Amino acid sequence: MNASDSPRPSALDWLVEAARVRDAEGLHRTLAPRRADDGVLNLASNDYLGLSTDPRVIAGAIEAVQTWGAGATASRLVTGTTALHAALERELAEFLGTASALVFSSGYLANVGVITALMGRGDLIVSDGGAHASLIDGCRLSRARVVVVDRGDHEAVRTALRERTEDRAMVVTDSVYSIDGAVAPVAELYAAAREHGALIVVDEAHALGVRGRGGRGVVDELGLSGAVDLIVTAVLSKSFGSQGGLVAGPTTLRDHLVDRARSFIFDTGLAPAAVGAARAALGVLRAEPDLCDRVRENARRLATACGAETPSAAVVSLIIGEPAAALEVARRCLADGVAVGCFRPPSVPPGTSRIRLTVRADLGAKELDRVAAVVTRARTAVAATDAVRR
Known part of the structure; x- marks a missing residue:
């Protein structure tokens, strides 16, 4: 076989290295299909009023x-x-x-x-x-x-x-x-x-x-x-x-x-x-125009329980720091039955990766208390692990 007959490299070969870099930086994303009956309390959606x-x-x-x-x-x-x-x-x-x-x-x-x-x-x-x-x-x-x-x-x-x-x-x-x-x-x-x-x-x-x-x-x-x-x-x-x-x-x-x-x-x-x-x-x-008041009140209650600033809308944002740490907090929350959003660069500036809790109007006091406990436990565990590594 002549050199000219050898297979040409793919024009997409560079994607392998690009994926490796993203993974090393904690910026790799995956699609995680959810089941209708997974039993997870979802605070990662944008279903603010619970109407879906x-x-x-x-x-x-x-x-x-x-x-x-x-x-x-x-x-x-x-x-x-x-x-x-x-x-x-x-x-x-x-x-x-x-x-x-x-x-x-x-x-x-x-x-x-x-x-x-x-x-x-x-x-x-x-x-x-x-x-x-x-x-x-x-x-x-x-x-x-x-x-x-x-x-x-x-x-x-x-x-x-x-x-x-x-x-x-x-x-x-x-x-x-x-x-x-x-x-x-x-x-x-x-x-x-x-x-x-x-x-x-x-x-x-x-x-x-x-x-x-x-x-x-x-x-x-x-x-x-x-x-x-x-x-x-x-x-x-x-x-x-x-x-x-x-x-x-x-x-x-x-x-x-x-x-x-x-x-x-x-x-x-x-x-x-x-x-x-x-x-x-x-x-x-x-x-039911009071739905909008209900979701903001729930957000305020959850923010207080998690030690976050009082929110102006339905989002409670908790800065973790590095992408890998934020991912680990989100992973621990999910393992404990609570889905939370995880935001990393380029969605947020470097060093401010965070989890985002999207509160709903249809959540009750017991559910909010459960979320606060799960999130607090996950954050504490990840912070302790990072301290040991340092």
């Missing part, structure tokens, strides 16, 4: 499937828009106090869609340093110039907007930061945007169902619902226990997104089951 298993929400999904079938069958602009989709969008707009709403197949697609449809070359986006990856990716895909400021630094936003040479500008932020549940200075960011003729996109993914009147979010809490040049995005996959994303704002915005948002135009419509479940969840939240 609520019989009323499940019934809404079943009815939608029986009426409309298993899938939307096509993109929203072809046959993927049903009367069910239209009803959900009207109800979401009414709930959020906006003129219109448009539902996407995921929150990720909603954020990417609204940013890329509104911003492009020759525009400026000022991105809050705590923005979710979907907002970040929307900024990158837009091809606009992007300035990233420190999390919540509204004065830096003002400076970036004041010094810009571009005519059009946008500010993007989460209303509740996903990593630690802290509330962003939305009022100050909005004021900065308005002072300098910019739009602001506020992602309410972790605030919908948790903050504001009856769970209407931080924007509502601040009296900014329907405010000029303020666009709300959110998800149906957290407090609503379903799937999907949304953009809410003026009707001109909705019309523009239908014409220009690629992640809407070229994606199959949200499945009827998800739409039906989301509508039912919205109905539950309207009927």
Whole structure:
């Protein structure tokens, strides 16, 4: 065999070394399928109100499937828009106090869609340093110039907007930061945007169902619902226990997104089951507006028991330090029957790997006490092991 006849190395061979490096740094991820009957107390999900298993929400999904079938069958602009989709969008707009709403197949697609449809070359986006990856990716895909400021630094936003040479500008932020549940200075960011003729996109993914009147979010809490040049995005996959994303704002915005948002135009419509479940969840939240108060109270109780700072939303964040230590705490918790989230770089800065406890409105006092005991035991054991190693 000639040298020229020898098998060529694969263009993907470099992945082996990349995987080895990630594993050595404690940054390897695995998919761990869960069973419906595993008996684990789940504090790793984003099911803030516990509605994903609520019989009323499940019934809404079943009815939608029986009426409309298993899938939307096509993109929203072809046959993927049903009367069910239209009803959900009207109800979401009414709930959020906006003129219109448009539902996407995921929150990720909603954020990417609204940013890329509104911003492009020759525009400026000022991105809050705590923005979710979907907002970040929307900024990158837009091809606009992007300035990233420190999390919540509204004065830096003002400076970036004041010094810009571009005519059009946008500010993007989460209303509740996903990593630690802290509330962003939305009022100050909005004021900065308005002072300098910019739009602001506020992602309410972790605030919908948790903050504001009856769970209407931080924007509502601040009296900014329907405010000029303020666009709300959110998800149906957290407090609503379903799937999907949304953009809410003026009707001109909705019309523009239908014409220009690629992640809407070229994606199959949200499945009827998800739409039906989301509508039912919205109905539950309207009927039981105290659910949002209940989840925040549960979060405060758990944070106190775990020695954490009082949370502003439904997330209790406990910094462990290094990735391997955070993974071990999460592993010990799971072995003890409690699932917790584990966040490592690049989701968080180096040295701040943590476990994240996502509290639900349907948890009782005994369950919260159990979680606190399990987490405390795991943290103590890992800290002791690290001390011995040092």
